[in-house]
Amino acid sequence: MTEQKEQTKPTKPLTLSTTTRAGAAPAKSAGDTQVRQKFSHGRTRVVAVEVKKPVKRPGAPNAPAAAAPAAAPAAAPAAPGGGRTLKLGGGGATTARPMPSRSSNDARSGGAVLRTLTEEEKESRARALVDANRDAEQARQRAAQEAARRAIEDEARRKAEEEHKKRLAAEEARKKAEEEVKRKADALVQKRLDQAATASPQAPIARQAEEINPGAAPQAAAPAASAPAAPVRRPPGAPTGGQSADALRRPPMRPAIVNKRLPQPPGARREAPKRRSDKVDVGRAVEGENDFRSRSAAQMRRRLERDRRREHASEPQQKVYREVTIPETITVQELAQRMSERSADVVKTLMRMGVMATINQAIDPDTAELVVTEMGHRPKRVAEGDVETALTESVDAPETMLPRPPVVTIMGHVDHGKTSLLDALRATDVAAHEAGGITQHIGAYQVTLPSGQKITFLDTPGHEAFTAMRARGAKVTDIVVLVVAADDGVMPQTKEAIAHSKAAGVPIIIAINKMDKAGADPNRVRTELLQDEIQVEQLGGDVQSIEVSATKKMNLDKLEEAILLQSEVLELKANPDRAADGVVVEAQLDPGRGSVATVLVQRGTLKVGDVLVAGAVWGRVRRLVDDRGNAVDSAGPAFPVEILGLDGTPQAGDEFHVMESEARAREVADFRARRDRQAQLARAAGGRGTLEEMIKGIREGTAKELPVLIKADVQGSAEALAGALTRLSTEKVATRVIYSGVGGISEADITLAKASGALIIGFNVRANPQAREIAKRDKIDIRYYSIIYKVTEDIQQLMVGLLDPTYKETFLGNAQIREVFRITKVGNVAGCMVTEGNVKRGAKVRLLRDNVVIHEGTLKTLRRFKEEVREVQHGFECGMAFENYDDIKVGDVIECFDVEAVQPTL
Numbered sequence: 001m002t003e004q005k006e007q008t009k010p011t012k013p014l015t016l017s018t019t020t021r022a023g024a025a026p027a028k029s030a031g032d033t034q035v036r037q038k039f040s041h042g043r044t045r046v047v048a049v050e051v052k053k054p055v056k057r058p059g060a061p062n063a064p065a066a067a068a069p070a071a072a073p074a075a076a077p078a079a080p081g082g083g084r085t086l087k088l089g090g091g092g093a094t095t096a097r098p099m100p101s102r103s104s105n106d107a108r109s110g111g112a113v114l115r116t117l118t119e120e121e122k123e124s125r126a127r128a129l130v131d132a133n134r135d136a137e138q139a140r141q142r143a144a145q146e147a148a149r150r151a152i153e154d155e156a157r158r159k160a161e162e163e164h165k166k167r168l169a170a171e172e173a174r175k176k177a178e179e180e181v182k183r184k185a186d187a188l189v190q191k192r193l194d195q196a197a198t199a200s201p202q203a204p205i206a207r208q209a210e211e212i213n214p215g216a217a218p219q220a221a222a223p224a225a226s227a228p229a230a231p232v233r234r235p236p237g238a239p240t241g242g243q244s245a246d247a248l249r250r251p252p253m254r255p256a257i258v259n260k261r262l263p264q265p266p267g268a269r270r271e272a273p274k275r276r277s278d279k280v281d282v283g284r285a286v287e288g289e290n291d292f293r294s295r296s297a298a299q300m301r302r303r304l305e306r307d308r309r310r311e312h313a314s315e316p317q318q319k320v321y322r323e324v325t326i327p328e329t330i331t332v333q334e335l336a337q338r339m340s341e342r343s344a345d346v347v348k349t350l351m352r353m354g355v356m357a358t359i360n361q362a363i364d365p366d367t368a369e370l371v372v373t374e375m376g377h378r379p380k381r382v383a384e385g386d387v388e389t390a391l392t393e394s395v396d397a398p399e400t401m402l403p404r405p406p407v408v409t410i411m412g413h414v415d416h417g418k419t420s421l422l423d424a425l426r427a428t429d430v431a432a433h434e435a436g437g438i439t440q441h442i443g444a445y446q447v448t449l450p451s452g453q454k455i456t457f458l459d460t461p462g463h464e465a466f467t468a469m470r471a472r473g474a475k476v477t478d479i480v481v482l483v484v485a486a487d488d489g490v491m492p493q494t495k496e497a498i499a500h501s502k503a504a505g506v507p508i509i510i511a512i513n514k515m516d517k518a519g520a521d522p523n524r525v526r527t528e529l530l531q532d533e534i535q536v537e538q539l540g541g542d543v544q545s546i547e548v549s550a551t552k553k554m555n556l557d558k559l560e561e562a563i564l565l566q567s568e569v570l571e572l573k574a575n576p577d578r579a580a581d582g583v584v585v586e587a588q589l590d591p592g593r594g595s596v597a598t599v600l601v602q603r604g605t606l607k608v609g610d611v612l613v614a615g616a617v618w619g620r621v622r623r624l625v626d627d628r629g630n631a632v633d634s635a636g637p638a639f640p641v642e643i644l645g646l647d648g649t650p651q652a653g654d655e656f657h658v659m660e661s662e663a664r665a666r667e668v669a670d671f672r673a674r675r676d677r678q679a680q681l682a683r684a685a686g687g688r689g690t691l692e693e694m695i696k697g698i699r700e701g702t703a704k705e706l707p708v709l710i711k712a713d714v715q716g717s718a719e720a721l722a723g724a725l726t727r728l729s730t731e732k733v734a735t736r737v738i739y740s741g742v743g744g745i746s747e748a749d750i751t752l753a754k755a756s757g758a759l760i761i762g763f764n765v766r767a768n769p770q771a772r773e774i775a776k777r778d779k780i781d782i783r784y785y786s787i788i789y790k791v792t793e794d795i796q797q798l799m800v801g802l803l804d805p806t807y808k809e810t811f812l813g814n815a816q817i818r819e820v821f822r823i824t825k826v827g828n829v830a831g832c833m834v835t836e837g838n839v840k841r842g843a844k845v846r847l848l849r850d851n852v853v854i855h856e857g858t859l860k861t862l863r864r865f866k867e868e869v870r871e872v873q874h875g876f877e878c879g880m881a882f883e884n885y886d887d888i889k890v891g892d893v894i895e896c897f898d899v900e901a902v903q904p905t906l
C-alpha cells in the first residue's frame, strides 16, 4: 500500500521494479544493481535489480529500448519467479514523468534515451504490478492466518495440559480420601464384629451403632473439603452444579445411597425405602447411615455365623492334629471324639490293623495309641488314677486351721479290757452284745468331758485276726491308748499294737487296766514294756502310763487328762470351712436303711445333701447320724457319723471326699470300681505273693492254693476273716482270698467262685434262693459261719486235705552192668551183678553213668537164668531191662530204690 502511494506520487516517477517474493537473493551478475525497498512502519528491504535488454517487438526493429540496454540506468529488480524484468516510464501512458536524476545524468553522460513505453507495455506492466501486489497481499494474509491458528492451538494445548494436571491432582486427592475412609470404616467394622462375637446376646445394639456412626460423618465431609473434584454422591435429580467435567466423565463407583442428612432438593424423587441390608460396608460408614439401632442381636449372631460358615466352606478343610489323652481303657467312640474324627473312620483304621471292634467296644490303651498315631494325632498315655489326683492335692492355709478333738484308738491284747474301758468312758455297755464274746465291729464314738472338751475314740478289737484293721485304724488316729492288763502283762498282740503305733508315728499312752484285781502288778507291766522300747515316765521316759480299772471306773479322768495333754502337744488342728473329707471307719448293709457307712471327718464339715465319693461308691448324703443315734445336720473335724444315702457299701478304711458334682463323684467312683474289679480279676488269675515266690512254687510243683470267697455281714468281719485265713497259709498250702465283701451271697458271687474254683464262706449272711440254685447246679461249696475261729479250723482241715502225700525214698541196692544183650522184640537187656543190697521187681530204678543219673524209671523185667524173679540178692547175677529205655552200656550202675507215701501235714 505504501508502495502504491509512493508510486502515485507525481514528483517521484517510478524507476524500479519490485518483487514480493521473500528470500530473493541479490543478483551477482555484473549488470545487477541493488535498491532499497521501503515498506510501511519504516521497514526496508534491499533488492537486486537486473537490467535487461529492451524487448524487440515485431514491426519495430529499431526500438531504442532493445538497442540500448546498457544505457538504461534503471533496472528492474530480478524476478526470481518469473524472471520478468520491467522498465517503467516516468509518467506512464498518460503522464510524462521526468526521469530520475541519476538516469538523467546517465542519459546525459551516456547519451542513452529511454523510450516511452507503449500502451500495451504499460498495461502489461500495470497488470503485472497489480498481480504482484495481490500475490504479496495474499501471502501476507496467509501468514497471518497461520500464526493466528498456531496461537489458538498453543493456547488450547496449554489449557488442556492444565486441565489434565488438575484432574490428576483431584483424582489423587479423591483416592486418598477414599482410602482413609475405607480404612477407618474397616477398623470400625472389625471392632464391631469382635464385640458382637464376644458380647452377650443382650448387648446393646445402640452402642454398636454409635461406634460405627460418629466417625462416619466427619469422614464423609473430609474428602469433600479436601478434594473438590471427588464425586459427591447425590440423589438422582439433585443439582449437579459445581461438578467438574472429570467428575461427570468418571464412571459411577456404586449406586448412590440416599443420605438422610444431605438436603434433598425440592422435587427430588424419594427412593422407596430399601430392604434393610445388614452388611456393614465402607459406603455406609462413609455416609453415616445409622440403622444399627433397629438391628437385633440375633440377627447379628446369625450373620456372623453365616459369615463363619462361608469362610469355612470356601477354605479347604485343614486337619487339626490333637494331643489325645488315652486312659487305661477307652471305647472306640470315646477315642473318636477325643480325636475329633468320625467313629466309622476309627473303626476302619482298627480293621486295617486287624482289630474288629464296634464303636461301643473298649480297646486297650496300646491299640488306642496305635490308632491315634495312625490317624496323625499325638497320643498321651495317662493313668486313670489321675482323676483322683486332685482329691488329695489341696492344702489348707494355716490361718484357716482351728483346734479339733483328738482321735484315739484303743489297742491291746484280747480280753485286756479295751471295750470295758471304752464303755466306762462313755457309760455304754457294748461288750454284752458281742457275738462270741469278741468285738467284731469297729465303732467310733465321741466323748464329751465335763470340761466340754471332746475326745473321739475308735474301738478296734484286740483279736489277732483284726490286726489289719487295727493297722488301718492307726492311720487316722492321733493317739493310741494301749490297754495292758495289770495281771497279764505284755502279750503278743500288745507288742504288735506297739509296732503298728510306732510305724504310724502315733504317740502311745499306756493304760494299765484291771488295777482292781488282786494280782495286778503295774511295775511288771512297765518293765516289760521296756523290751519294746516303751519307756514310761515313772521309769524316766516320756510315755505316760495311767493305772486304771474299767470295771471300777478308777482313774478314768486321769486317763482323759493324759489324752488331752498329749493332744495339746500335738497341736491338732483342721479347717472346718471346706468340703469335707475323711475315712470310712465301718460300713455295712443295713436291711432297713441300706448302705450305712461310719465315717470320721478329718477336714472340713460334712453336711446333709453333700455329694461324696467313698472308695468305689458315691452318693448324696441323705442323713447323718451321730454315735448316739441322733440325726445331725453336719459333722465337723474328728466327728464320727453314720452316712446314709450311698449307692453301695464302701470298704472300711476307704477315704471319702465331698465332690463338687454328682458327675465328678460318679467319675471317680467308676474309676475305682474298675480298678478294684481288675485287681480282683488279677488275684483270681493267680496273682499272689511276690514273683519269686510264685516262680518257686511253680518250679517245685509243691505250692497248693485254696481259693476262698468271703461274704460277711459287716466289713470288719470280712476283713478279719480274710486276715485270719491268709495267716493260715504255709509254704505247702496257701489260702487265696479272691474276694471279701459285705452282704448276702449273690449269683455274681457264685459265678466268681466258679470261675476261680473257690469255696464261699458266708459269715452271718446267707445265699439268696437264686444263688443257692446256681451253687447247687455248679457244685459250688458254700459254708456258713458266725464265729471266726470256727472258720479257721475248718479251712485248716481243708488245706491239709489238699496236700499231696509226701513220698519217702528207701535205697534198696546197686547192680553193675557187666554185659548188654540185644534181644529181638525185647530190646537191650543188661547182664548185671548186684554189687550192693538187693534189687526188686517193680521197684524204682535210676541208671547212673559215671555217677551221673541219666535215667529214672521202672524195671520192665528182672530175670535170673531166663526166670522172672521177684528179688535178687547181693552177689548174684541177673538180667534187667528198663521200661521204655534201651540206652545202657557196660559199666553203668543201676540204682534200685523204693518209694512210700507219707501222710501230709500243714
Ligand SMILES: Nc1nc2c(ncn2[C@@H]2O[C@H](COP(=O)(O)OP(=O)(O)OP(=O)(O)O)[C@@H](O)[C@H]2O)c(=O)[nH]1
Residues within 6 Å of the ligand: 412, 413, 414, 415, 416, 417, 418, 419, 420, 421, 431, 437, 438, 439, 461, 462, 463, 513, 514, 515, 516, 517, 548, 549, 550, 551, 552
Ligand atoms: N476286774 C476287772 N475286769 C475287767 C476290767 N476290764 C475288763 N475286765 C474284764 O475283762 C474281760 C474282757 O473285757 P473286754 O472289754 O471284752 O476286753 P477286750 O479287750 O475288749 O476284748 P476283745 O474285744 O475280745 O478284744 C471282761 O470279762 C471284762 O469284764 C477291769 O478293769 N477289772
